[in-house]
Amino acid sequence: MNLVIKGGRVLDPAGGVDSVLDIFVRDDKIAALGNVPANPDMTIDATGLIVVPGLVDMHVHLREPGNEEEETIASGAESAAAGGITSCACMPNTEPAIDNEAAAEFVILQSNRAARSNVYPIGAVTAGRKGEELAEIGGMVRGGAVAFSDDGSPVSNAEILRRAMLYTKMFDRPVISHCENRELAGSGVMNSGMVSMTLGLAGMSNASEEIMVARDIALAEITGALLHIAHVSAAGSVELVRRAKEKGLRVTCEATPHHFTLTDECVRLFDSNYKVNPPLRTAEDIQAIKAGLADGTIDAVASDHAPHTEEEKDVEFSFAPFGIIGMETLLPLVVSELVKPGIITLQKAIELVSTNPAKILRLERGTLTPGAVADIAIIDTETEWEIDVGSFRSKSRNCPFHGRKVFGRALKTIVSGRIIHEHSPGHGAGGRD
Amino acid sequence: MAHQVIVDSKELSKLVEKLASDISHEGKSLQDIAVVGIHKRGVPLAQRLADIIKARWGADIEQGSLDITLYRDDLSSAPAQPEVHATKIDFDLSGKRVVLVDDVLYTGRTARAAISEILDFGRPRRIEFAVLVDRGHQELPIRADYVGKILETTSSQMVEVKITETDGEDMVLLISKGE
C-alpha cells in the first residue's frame, strides 16, 4: 500500500529533519522523505499541520489483568491512538502483577489483538511487586518487556534495588523507579505545604521523593545501571538528576503534564480528580520542572495515565484512589503549557514525547527516518479546542482538565502505515483518492 | 406620596396619658400589672406608660420587652436577624395581668406572635393589648383592649408612628401613595 503524506511540516529530531516535505509510506515502513510516487493509493493532505514520529508514552497504567472495568489493553490502545501516541509502555501493577514471561507476552498479545497503538509491557522488578525478591527479569525480556519497575510502589529496600539494577544491566534495559519514601509519605494524600496544613489533610513532602531520588542515583552510580526516575514532581529531584547527569551517570527521568500544569491549590476544591501520586506541588516545583524540561535535565514527558472508575473516584478526597488519566491530554498540555509560552521549541517537545522515550526504552520508534516503522502522528498546533472528558476513548473519566481550552491535537495517528485514529471534522484531512 | 400629620407631638402625649389611665383603670387596677412593649416602638411606649403610672399613682409596675421575630408566621419576609437584647422578661408572669404595648395595630399578626411568645414565658392571668393607633384591616380575630386613636385607612396607605426615643420626634403620619 502506498501512502503519501503531503505538504506537512515534517519534524523529526532523531533524523534531523524540520521542513515542509512529503512523506512516502510503503506498507508498514517509511520509504522516503521528499521523494514520493506520483499515484499513491492514498494521500493525506497535511498542509498547515505538523508531521511527527508517533508519540511514545513511556508510563501508563492499563488495568488488565484484574481491573478491566477501569481500562483494558484494548481501550488503552484506543486512548493512546486518540492522543497521537503510537507506542506506550504499561506498568506492571495489574492484578496479578506482570512479573513473569507469560504475563509479559499476554500484554503483547492483547496489544496485537487490539491492533491500535502498540502496548509494551514494563515488567515488575520484584516478584509480585512485593519488594522482597527479584522477579524473572530475563523471562520477561523474552516475553517482550521493555523496562522494569515496581511503579505504584517504590522498592523500599535499597539492597534489593541495588541487586535489581545490577541484574537488569545485562539485558540493557532501564530500571524505572517510583521514588517515594513510604515512611515519610505516611498517610499523605496531597503535597505537604501551606495548603495541606490549612485543609487538615496529611501531606507528602518534597523530601519523601527527593530522598529516594538521591538514594537511587547513588545506587545507579555504584551499579552502573540504567536508571530512569519516574514522574519527577519536586524541585529538588530535578536538581539531583541534573547533578547526576553532570557526573556522567546513566540517569534519565520523566515528568507528567499535570506536574507542570497544576499546583496543590487545586485540592482546595476537594475534588479527587486532583488526587495523584506523586502529588501536585507548588508553583516553585512547576518552575523547576519547566526549567528541567528546557535544559535537558528531564528527558521525557509521560502521562502516568492512571484510570479509575467514577465510583472509585467520586468519594471523599481522603478515601479516593490516586490517579489521573492522561494519554489524551499529553500532547495538548505539552503544546499549550510548554511550546506556546516559549519555554521549549516544538522540536524539543517532540524529543520529549517521542524521540527520547523511544530511545530510553530501546524501541525502534520515535523517528521518521526512511526504513523506520511508519508510526506517525499528524498534529495541529494552531487550532484552539476544548477538552471534553466525555469524548475520551479511555474507559475512565478521572481527568482534571475537562473544559480546559488548549492547543495541540493529533488529527491522524498512523501505526505501521495504517491510520488507526482520525479526528473529524477534517483539518487538512484529504480523504482517499 | 402625601404625608399627613394625623397626630402631632402634643396630641401624642395626650394619647399616651389616656392609655395609661385606661390601662390602670384610673389608678384603681395596679396590682399584678405588667406592661410589655413589642419591639421596637412598643418598648419606649411601654416605658412611658410605666413612667406615667409611677408619676400619677406612685406605683412601680413590672416592665418587659419582646422581639417577636422568631414567632412570626411570615418568616420569609422577616428581616434576616432579629434585634439583639430585645426580649427581656425578667419577672414571673404567673398570675399577672400582662398588657402588651405596640404603636400600631394593623393585621394583628404581630400581636398574635407576641401572645404566643408571652405564653412560652409562663402563664399570665390575663393578656391585654394596648396600641397607640388602631388602623383597622385586621386579618386575625385580634382586637386591642386599649386604643389611643382609631384611624380609618385604606390598605394602600401607610401609618408611620414616630417616637422621640427612636425617631427623634413624636408624631403619627398617614402616608398615601400616588397623587
Add this chain to the structure above:
Amino acid sequence: MEWKRRHLLGLEDLSAGEITAVLDMAVSFKEVSTRSIKKVPPLRGKVVANLFFEPSTRTRISFELAASRLSADVVNFEKSTSSAVKGETLKDTARNIERMGVDIVVVRHTAPGAPHRLAEVLNISVLNAGDGAHEHPTQALLDLFTIREHKGELKGLTVAIVGDIGHSRVARSSIWGLKALGANVILVGPPTLVPAGFRKLGVEVSHNLDEVISRCDVINMLRIQFERQQSGLFPSLREYSRLFGLNRERMQRAREDVLIMHPGPINRGVEIAPQVADGPHSVILEQVENGLAVRMAAMYLVTRGR
C-alpha cells in the same frame, strides 16, 4: 451585617461581619434557654438530620437540642466511615436523606471536605459539625461567643491554643475566627504537634507554655489523645503533661483575669489539672451552654440564607 449563606462549612471564608452576625444571633437564643418553655417556633415543621460518620455523643446531642429548641424535628443517622466498609456512599446517603424531606443536614465526618462535597450536590442546608482535621465552625463560634461574653470584644486579646494543633479542626476554625475578629493567636505545643508553617497564617508559634502564659487573656486547652494520629509524635502523656499541661503551678503565672477554655471532653490530669478545670478561671461548662445557643443561631441563619 446580613447572613446570606445557605451553609456553614467553616470559618476560613467568613468575614468579621458574618461571624459577628452569628454571635449576635446567639445572644437572642441564649435568652430562650432561660425561659420556662425553652422553645421558639422558627423551625417548626422543619427536619434536621444529624449525619454523623464519626462517633460523637456530646456534639450530636448539642445539635439535637438546638434543633428541638427551634421546634424542628430531628433524625439521627450514624454510620461508619471505615474505608474498608464499602457501604452506601456519602453522596447517596445524603441524597436519600434530602429526598425524605430533610431541611438541614448536620454532618460530622473523618474526611476533610466531606460537608463541602455535600453542599455542592444537595439543595438543602449543610452544617459542618467537624470534617477530619479541617474545620469545626460551631465549636470555634461558641468559643468566640464565650470570650466575647467575658471580655467584651476580641480585638487585641491574646488567645493561646495549646495542644495538637496539626490534627485539630477546632484549632483551625479558631484561628480563622480569632484573626477575623482581631485577636492575637499563639499556638503552643511541641514542634511535632505544632508545625512552624502555621506562622504563615499570621499567628505566633511557641513551644514553651511557661514563656507565653502571662501574656494570655484566654487559654484554650485542646484534648491530647495518645491515639493513632498522635502516637509517636510525643514520647508519653506524662511528658506532655509536664511540659504543656495546665496545672496549678503554671496557673500562678497566668493573668488574674485569664479565661480557661477546653472544647471537651477533658482529660483530667493530662492537658488540664482537675483543680484548674473546676477552678474560678474555667468557663468550660459555659462553653457547653453557649454551644447550644450558637448552634441554634447557625441553624436559624442557614434556613434564612439564600
